[in-house]
Amino acid sequence: MHLAYPAVLSALLFCTGLYGVLARRNAILVLMSVELMLNAVNLNLVAFDVWLSRTARETLHSGQALTLFTIAIAAAEIGIGLAIVLAVYRNRGTSDIDKLRDTAEGPETAGPDTEGPGTSAAEKAEATA
Amino acid sequence: MTPAAATAVLAAPAPPGFLSPTGVEIAFLLVGLVTLGAALVSVTTRQLVHAALWLVVALGGLAVEYLLLTAEFIAWVQVLIYVGSVVVLLLFGLMLTKAPIGRSPDADSGNRWAALTVAVAAAVALVWVVVDAFRTTWIDLDGPAAGTTEVTGASLFRHWVLPFEALSVLLLAALVGAIVLSRKAKADAAAPAAPGKEGAR
Incomplete structure (x- = not known):
């Protein structure tokens, strides 16, 4: 098999996940896009491990070991991420990352009551979209 | 490339083509198309629960790709952990945050076109570099399985x-x-x- 098949598929999946991370508003959908990006990296690791284990007689199988570690770390990451999202939802009543602007710098963030201008700007963007 | 190297490449046994007699490339290509399509639907659909379910298709397709690359242990770990637990966790998260069932018009933020520009530029650059770098590289899938x-x-x-x-x-x-x-x-x-x-x- 040509190495370009898995490599190109991996690159396209990574860019799909990149679009999802940048374009989604719900925090859980952003986490799903992060999972897609991690899976693209896993596919690359497996393909290059299969290639190198035959071509360079590499017996460490580092690609497959790193893939297993990535999968385990992704599981830990999704657990922590969902716990954070649920805590944010419990405190704020929303999981839209556009509305979490407490640490944003700029002219519109004058005090603790930044929720008003932030949400109004978000609603304006929604209305125009 | 020097002429000597060029002749050496030409004198070498003919490189395997883009298709092998076993037809594993065709299976890889078809499953890859399904995987990529499911991933695209998953990041663009406006129904939040459908996004998680299309993610199942994408992750399952990736497990089949691992099997085609002879990495069977990784494939079953992928099925167990991703399809089995991560998607269930995501669905529970969607339900616990009271995600709306049905179409939600505000699933995408306002910077969708900027995100699309960045993603397409990254895809073009990555595919170009990868294809150019590994133009003459073949994975040998014959013999004992590597995974x-x-x-x-x-x-x-x-x-x-x-x-x-x-x-x-x-x-x-x-x-x-x-x-x-x-x-x-x-x-x-x-x-x-x-x-x-x-x-x-």
Whole structure:
């Protein structure tokens, strides 16, 4: 098999996940896009491990070991991420990352009551979209 | 490339083409198209639960790709952990945050076109570089499989024991962290607002 098949598929999946991370508003959908990006990296690791284990007689199988570690770390990451999202939802009543602007710098963030201008700007963007 | 090297390449046995007699490329291509299509629908659909379900298709397709690359242990781990637990966790998260069933018009933020520009530019650059770099590289899938459970287990427990154990500590820390993050704070329990909240739940 040509190495370009898995490599190109991996690159396209990574860019799909990149679009999802940048374009989604719900925090859980952003986490799903992060999972897609991690899976693209896993596919690359497996393909290059299969290639190198035959071509360079590499017996460490580092690609497959790193893939297993990535999968385990992704599981830990999704657990922590969902716990954070649920805590944010419990405190704020929303999981839209556009509305979490407490640490944003700029002219519109004058005090603790930044929720008003932030949400109004978000609603304006929604209305125009 | 010098002429001598060029003649050496030409004199070498003919490189395998883009298709092999076993037809594994065709299967890889078809499953890859399904995977990519499911991923695209998953990041663009406006129905939140459907996005999680299309993610199942994408992750399952990736498991089939691992099988086609003879990495069977990784494939079953992918099915177990991603399709089995991560998607279930995501669905529980969607339900616990009261995600709307049906179309939600605000699933995408306002910077969708900027995101599309960045993603398409990254895709073009990555595909160009990858195709140009590995133009003459073939994976040899014949012979003993490179990723059977025996091979993976031997390399994992012969060379990767210390990272493996460190990973278990990391998983334990993540477990404790998730519990600490998701339970109610003790300080609020003493506050007068807490009983009302408890009663409301």
